[in-house]
Amino acid sequence: MCGIGGMLGQPDKVVLSRMIDLMEHRGPDGRGTYEDDFCGLAHARLAILDLVGSPQPLHGPGKVAVVNGEFYNHLDLKSNSYNYSTNGDSEVILSLHTGKGNANDHAKWISKLDGMFAFALWSNGQLILARDPVGIKPLMRTIVDDCLLFSSEAKALRAHESYVPQIDDFAMQARIAWEYPLDATTLFADVHNVRPGSVEVWELIDGKPRMTSSSRFEIQKVLPTSDWNDPEGLLDSFTLSVSDRLMADVPVGIVLSGGLDSSLVCAVARQAAEIAEQDVPECWTVAESEDNPDWQAAELVASILDLKHHQHILEPDSFHSKLPDLAWHGEDLDVTVLFFQPLFAKMAESVTVGLCGQGADELHAGYPRYRDLEGHSKLIRSRLSDMDCSLTNLQGESWWSDDLTPEAHTKSLEDFLQFELEHGQLSNFQLRLVDRHSMAHSLEVRVPFLGSRHRESSNKLPMDWRLPPSHDEKAALRSAAELTNLPTEIVRRPKMPAGRATSPRMIDSLLDDLNYFVEPIANRYPRLKRALIKQPEIAIGLGLFESMHILDGGKSKRSGDLSSLLEEVVS
Numbered sequence: 411m412c413g414i415g416g417m418l419g420q421p422d423k424v425v426l427s428r429m430i431d432l433m434e435h436r437g438p439d440g441r442g443t444y445e446d447d448f449c450g451l452a453h454a455r456l457a458i459l460d461l462v463g464s465p466q467p468l469h470g471p472g473k474v475a476v477v478n479g480e481f482y483n484h485l486d487l488k489s490n491s492y493n494y495s496t497n498g499d500s501e502v503i504l505s506l507h508t509g510k511g512n513a514n515d516h517a518k519w520i521s522k523l524d525g526m527f528a529f530a531l532w533s534n535g536q537l538i539l540a541r542d543p544v545g546i547k548p549l550m551r552t553i554v555d556d557c558l559l560f561s562s563e564a565k566a567l568r569a570h571e572s573y574v575p576q577i578d579d580f581a582m583q584a585r586i587a588w589e590y591p592l593d594a595t596t597l598f599a600d601v602h603n604v605r606p607g608s609v610e611v612w613e614l615i616d617g618k619p620r621m622t623s624s625s626r627f628e629i630q631k632v633l634p635t636s637d638w639n640d641p642e643g644l645l646d647s648f649t650l651s652v653s654d655r656l657m658a659d660v661p662v663g664i665v666l667s668g669g670l671d672s673s674l675v676c677a678v679a680r681q682a683a684e685i686a687e688q689d690v691p692e693c694w695t696v697a698e699s700e701d702n703p704d705w706q707a708a709e710l711v712a713s714i715l716d717l718k719h720h721q722h723i724l725e726p727d728s729f730h731s732k733l734p735d736l737a738w739h740g741e742d743l744d745v746t747v748l749f750f751q752p753l754f755a756k757m758a759e760s761v762t763v764g765l766c767g768q769g770a771d772e773l774h775a776g777y778p779r780y781r782d783l784e785g786h787s788k789l790i791r792s793r794l795s796d797m798d799c800s801l802t803n804l805q806g807e808s809w810w811s812d813d814l815t816p817e818a819h820t821k822s823l824e825d826f827l828q829f830e831l832e833h834g835q836l837s838n839f840q841l842r843l844v845d846r847h848s849m850a851h852s853l854e855v856r857v858p859f860l861g862s863r864h865r866e867s868s869n870k871l872p873m874d875w876r877l878p879p880s881h882d883e884k885a886a887l888r889s890a891a892e893l894t895n896l897p898t899e900i901v902r903r904p905k906m907p908a909g910r911a912t913s914p915r916m917i918d919s920l921l922d923d924l925n926y927f928v929e930p931i932a933n934r935y936p937r938l939k940r941a942l943i944k945q946p947e948i949a950i951g952l953g954l955f956e957s958m959h960i961l962d963g964g965k966s967k968r969s970g971d972l973s974s975l976l977e978e979v980v981s
Contacts, residue, residue, distance in 0.1 A: 412437040412466070413454040413849070414476040414549075415561035415569070416530050418537045418612055418619045421450030428569030429561060430454045435739075436478075436562060436849045442466050444474050448614055449532045451476045456852055458763060459659050464498030472533055473504055478562055479527030479547045480856070482654040487522060503529060510534040513611045513625035520609050521627040524654075524862050528604070530560060536622075537612040543628040544769070544860050545606030545837025548845055552601045558612055558619035563846065564598050564741050565959070574963050575599075577956070579937075585743065586941050586948060587793040590839035597741065597955070606630075606837050630831040630865070632824055634872045641889035644867050648674070648890065651861025653682040655765055656691075663761035665753065665855070666693035666719070667912070668707030670884065670891060670903055671767025671776075675858060677894040679765060680715050691765065692718040696753045698913040699723065704906065711900055722756050724749065724913055729920040730972045737958045738967050739850040740843055743951030746909030746917055750847035758851035768844050769859035772836050773868040774884040775823060775876035776905045781883070783820040790816040796940035823873050836860075917947070924950050924972075930980035953979045 413436030415429035426443040429452045434441075437454025444451045444467040453466040453476040468475045470492075477500035481487070484499035492505035506519040516538055526546035531538040539560060541549050551560040554573045567573050581595040594602040604610055607628040612621050652675065656662055664679060666672050676693055683690045693712055697705040700723065712719035725731070732751045740747075757764050771777050779786040794816070819829040830836070841857070848855040858864065868886075875886040882888070883905060891901045910917060925946060931953040932942040942949040957975040958968055968975060 416451040418558040421445040426452040460498035464496040470504035475531040481525040483524040513623035517627035543607040645890040647867040651858040655856040660762035665766040668704040671770040737954035787820040
């Protein structure tokens with residue numbers, strides 16, 4: 411797991427070095443750069459496999475690459491015809507690369523990769539950018555002064571003196587209405603994500619970077635079958651995903667919230683580790699108090715599974731002291747996920763790899779909004795109305811049409827699940843936050859629910875096995891969990907919102923303390939004002955986002971206490 415960056419056109423070693431400096435938290439175990447007359451690559455390494463070897467950038471005959479992520483099937487893909495110089499997993503892309511071609515050509519070999527990844531490969535005058543099928547690992551790009559810049563995090567783009575971060579107004583409106591930026595957009599103007607499951611080919615045409623072709627090598631599809639009753643098969647697919655993600659030359663731990671998803675990861679990982687004769691992963695839990703339901707549920711799971719359990723009570727001033735770091739690393743508006751920072755910090759003291767339960771709710775219809783599609787549609791429409799937002803022209807994308815309204819894509823559960831998979835709920839929000847906040851502490855977090863085998867099995871589930879008429883959400887997954895030794899009270903435990911469930915009183919106290927900032931922040935954004943007043947936590951998050959990323963050109967991480975940072979914004 412690493413941080414990658416680079417530039418096509420006018421490569422500059424100083425800029426590449428600054429990129430690494432701005433992403434050093436992602437890779438403290440090594441740094442490297444490459445540049446020729448046309449292209450430059452930068453890499454900050456977090457060593458997971460082949461700890462002593464595998465420095466990056468990786469070099470092959472006529473090609474060079476930087477990789478962020480893991481390829482779980484790299485041993486199966488290794489070719490005897492390629493002369494490997496490392497024992498790691500990343501070099502496999504150099505062996506698969508087939509030479510110069512268009513994006514469709516490259517999609518054929520990239521589609522063989524099973525894992526979470528983002529990479530850049532330079533060869534024969536072509537820069538190939540690619541990202542894993544569900545967007546677990548980040549990769550974004552922008553063009554500045556006829557130079558293509560790309561990186562794992564938006565903050566690294568600031569290494570170029572001519573880049574000045576600005577807020578993307580449309581993406582911000584979408585973030586407030588839908589709760590995530592849509593499609594390839596980010597909250598930063600003119601900065602776009604490489605789409606999940608996509609490959610882009612960039613070349614210099616008349617000295618200027620141009621995307622000459624692009625292709626989707628995998629698109630997530632909800633394809634429910636008419637008949638299903640195979641909890642054992644579903645559990646088997648998940649077990650294989652967990653087993654793959656235990657692959658590491660460093661210690662592995664588990665995030666244990668006490669909910670069904672993380673508890674199932676613990677149960678399966680314990681069994682898989684024993685079968686493979688590996689160390690059984692330990693688990694970590696944080697909460698605001700010992701009487702917190704999540705805390706108590708996690709204690710029960712750890713006890714029944716006989717797991718070493720690390721527990722941490724959030725400090726009373728956690729929100730005030732940690733929120734600036736949350737805003738800096740998260741590159742988002744969400745202040746309710748504060749627990750990520752102390753949780754991952756504690757885990758990183760003992761392990762380098764973590765497993766979490768992210769992705770289960772998207773595949774198995776676990777969120778409350780899935781039980782009230784009409785209500786959710788009205789909520790989105792209300793937020794759009796509050797912002798006087800017209801969605802007839804989505805910046806940089808072509809999928810939007812006048813009839814693709816909130817009402818249209820929420821007319822059925824299948825439609826809604828497909829919309830969220832396709833348009834960024836996972837990649838632009840949930841997975842992005844997990845990646846940024848774990849990598850802030852040099853911790854690689856893996857998501858076994860999004861393994862290829864489990865995704866394939868889950869996408870075939872009938873809607874009634876995701877959300878039955880009884881509204882017992884994630885019915886298929888709960889049936890699979892019943893085949894493990896998890897207790898019934900955990901298997902049947904209802905879904906709880908992560909941030910609110912972990913620290914409800916602390917969040918309410920924070921909003922009370924900072925309420926006087928809400929209206930002054932909202933006043934800075936007249937078109938957003940009504941919506942921000944109704945979502946005070948988002949208003950506070952926007953104020954922090956502006957403070958950490960926009961003020962003074964966002965060239966470096968700002969210091970100061972929470973109130974003073976917000977005061978600077980509104981003064």
